[in-house]
């Protein structure tokens with residue numbers, strides 16, 4: 081049953097730019113849904129929202145095939161916490177034996193991943209790259225640079241990642257959840273009246289390097305599918321900051337606008353702390 085009170089948000093093993101960790105309690109408290117249909121998250125990214133909401137039945141989807149493969153591998157017990165530990169321990173030794181520059185072992189793994197696309201390499205790259213970014217060039221090659229000092233890839237970090245894998249796997253095998261590599265339109269074609277969908281598409285006016293480029297016409301289509309579709313929805317978007325307001329809010333006039341403020345930093349200085357108002361548009365009135 082929703083709304084839910086979430087005290088402590090847990091973070092899944094694969095991070096992504098735009099991860100909504102900080103907004104999870106706000107989202108959980110803003111959803112009114114009896115959990116008797118299917119929860120759809122068509123832009124799952126890290127999955128932090130659904131993994132914390134923990135609906136009984138869910139379809140998580142994304143066009144990034146490596147995110148989906150990673151969670152399918154957890155679901156099918158192809159990857160386990162023990163396998164992850166062994167792999168990360170071995171790879172860390174190799175990483176530590178190389179310098180933290182362009183000759184880092186990281187780049188060997190990156191090249192290997194771009195040929196074989198294994199979930200373990202994907203996890204390793206995501207946890208040793210620059211800021212948990214997921215970025216691909218226009219040939220579909222993963223191209224995030226190395227971002228961690230090799231000596232920081234220590235036992236404690238490996239244990240943290242292994243625990244996150246164990247948490248995610250436990251949730252997946254104990255729930256009726258599925259993971260699909262499909263575009264959002266396809267997820268919408270599966271929705272029925274008792275369902276609920278949380279929507280967090282890429283930002284329109286920003287190149288963010290996700291697996292697929294996001295476009296204005298997709299944003300318009302998404303607003304139509306959600307507002308005319310059978311399922312209840314909650315749609316996340318940035319609303320305003322010090323400098324401007326998001327024009328696309330106009331597309332979502334059917335719903336109710338809820339807002340919350342958070343702060344972000346430009347650079348390291350505390351004085352560069354900027355407020356950002358985040359919006360959640362919902363049609364799930366109590």
Ligand SMILES: C[S@@+](CC[C@H](N)C(=O)[O-])C[C@H]1O[C@@H](n2cnc3c(N)ncnc32)[C@H](O)[C@@H]1O
Nearest residue numbers: 098099100123125126143144263264280282290
């Ligand atoms: C803002 S991120 C989602 C972040 C997520 N809510 C979280 O907290 O981690 C947007 C996601 O949409 C995916 N995406 C981009 N275009 C898509 C499309 N046409 N259909 C489905 N997913 C898409 C990206 O791969 C990315 O994972």
